[in-house]
Amino acid sequence: MIDVRDLKKEYTEEETPTQALRGVTFSIDDGEFVAIMGPSGSGKSTLLHLLSFLDRPSGGVYTFNGKSIDDMDDRELAHVRNKDMGFVFQSFNLLSRLSVYDNVEIPLLYSTIAPSKRQSLVHEAVASVGLEDKLYVEAGRLSGGQKQRIAIARALVTDPNVIFADEPTGNLDSVSGLQVMEVLASLHKKGRTIVLVTHETQTAEFADRIIRVKDGMIESDKAVTKHHRGNVPLK
Numbered sequence: 683m684i685d686v687r688d689l690k691k692e693y694t695e696e697e698t699p700t701q702a703l704r705g706v707t708f709s710i711d712d713g714e715f716v717a718i719m720g721p722s723g724s725g726k727s728t729l730l731h732l733l734s735f736l737d738r739p740s741g742g743v744y745t746f747n748g749k750s751i752d753d754m755d756d757r758e759l760a761h762v763r764n765k766d767m768g769f770v771f772q773s774f775n776l777l778s779r780l781s782v783y784d785n786v787e788i789p790l791l792y793s794t795i796a797p798s799k800r801q802s803l804v805h806e807a808v809a810s811v812g813l814e815d816k817l818y819v820e821a822g823r824l825s826g827g828q829k830q831r832i833a834i835a836r837a838l839v840t841d842p843n844v845i846f847a848d849e850p851t852g853n854l855d856s857v858s859g860l861q862v863m864e865v866l867a868s869l870h871k872k873g874r875t876i877v878l879v880t881h882e883t884q885t886a887e888f889a890d891r892i893i894r895v896k897d898g899m900i901e902s903d904k905a906v907t908k909h910h911r912g913n914v915p916l917k
Contacts, residue, residue, distance in 0.1 A: 683747055683844060683875055684710040684733060690741035691728050691898075702728040704898040705742065710877065712843070715870040717878045717886035717906075720895035727848070729895060730879045734846045735763045747843065764792060768837030768845040772852040774829040776836075778822030782808060785821050786836045793840055807835040811865050827858025831865055844875040851885050863888045 691703040703725050710716050720726040731737040732744065735751070744751045747766070751759065768789075776785050786807055790800045808817055811831040816824060821832060830850055837845050847866065851859030859882075867888050870876050878889060886892050887906055894901040 683712045683714075684877075685745040686733075686742065687744075688742040689729075689732065689739050689744060691725075691732060691737070692740040701898055703732070703739070706895075706898075706900055708893060708900065708903055710875065713870075713873050713875055714891065715867075715876045715878070715889045717880055717889035717892045718895060719880060719883075719886050719892055720901075721881070724895045725898040726879050726895045728898075730846060730848055730877070733877060734767055734769065735759045764789070765840065766843040768840065768842035770830070770833050770837050770845060770847040770850045772849040774826075774833050774853075776821040776829055776832060778820065780821060781818045782813065782816050782821055782824070782832050782835075783818055785832060786839050789836060789840050795840070803839050803841075807839040808832070810838060810869070811835045825858065826854050827861050830854060830858070830862045834862070834865055834869075838869070838874075844877060845869070847876060847878045849880055850878070851880070851882065859885065 686709070687707050689703055689706040690701070693700045693702055706725075706729065718726045718729060728737070732739050738751070746762065754762070783804055786804045787800055790803060795803065805814070805817070808814055811834050813828060813831055813835070816828065816832075821829060824832065834845075834850075845866075850866070851862055854862060863885055866876055866878070876889070878886070880886050889906055891903065891905055893903045
C-alpha cells in the first residue's frame with residue numbers, strides 16, 4: 683500500500699536549511715499495523731505528514747496504492763486523502779456542542795456517499811468502538827478516552843484504506859489509553875491498515891512493526907514480539 687524510497691524533506695528558515703528527513707526507505711503492506719517512534723525532533727511527525735499527504739517531500743519517491751504522488755496534483759491528493767485515509771489526533775478535534783452522531787457524520791458530508799446511507803454508516807462506526815449508548819450525547823460530555831474512541835469512529839466512517847494515528851494516547855490516562863489501543867488493535871484484526879506515531883513503547887507494542895527514526899533517518903525497523911495482554915473493558 684505504502685512504499686517510500688529515499689524520501690527527503692528539507693525546511694528553510696531564515697535562509698538556513700534543515701534536513702528533517704535524510705533519505706528514508708520502507709514499505710507498509712495492506713493490513714499491517716506499523717508504529718513510528720523517535721525522540722522529539724527525530725522526523726517522525728514530518729514523516730507522518732508526508733505519508734498522509736499533508737505535505738510533499740523534497741526528494742525521493744512515495745507510492746500510495748501503486749501510484750506515485752508525483753503523478754498527482756493537489757486536487758487529486760486531496761481526493762485520495764478524503765477517500766482513502768482516516769485520521770486520529772492527540773487532541774481529538776471533536777466539536778463539543780455537537781452530538782456524537784453529528785461529529786462522526788462530518789466526513790460523510792464531504793463525500794459522495796448518499797444521505798440515505800449515512801445513518802447506517804455512523805451507527806456502524808460508533809458500534810465498532812463500543813459507544814452505541816453515547817450516540818446522541820454531546821461530545822463535550824464524554825471522558826477523554828471516550829472522545830478519542832469517537833475520533834476513531836469518525837476516522838472509520840468513510841471506510842478508508844489506512845488510518846493514521848498521531849499520538850492518540852498522548853492526552854489520556856493509562857487506562858483510557860489502553861482502551862483506545864485495544865480499539866485500534868481490534869480494527870487491525872479485522873484487516874485495517876494502521877500507521878501510528880507515538881513516543882510510548884507500551885503503545886507502540888500493539889503494532890506488528892516498530893520503525894524507529896532518529897536524526898531524520900531510520901534507526902531500526904523490527905517486528906514486535908507479542909506478549910499476552912489482558913483486555914481492558916470498554917466503558
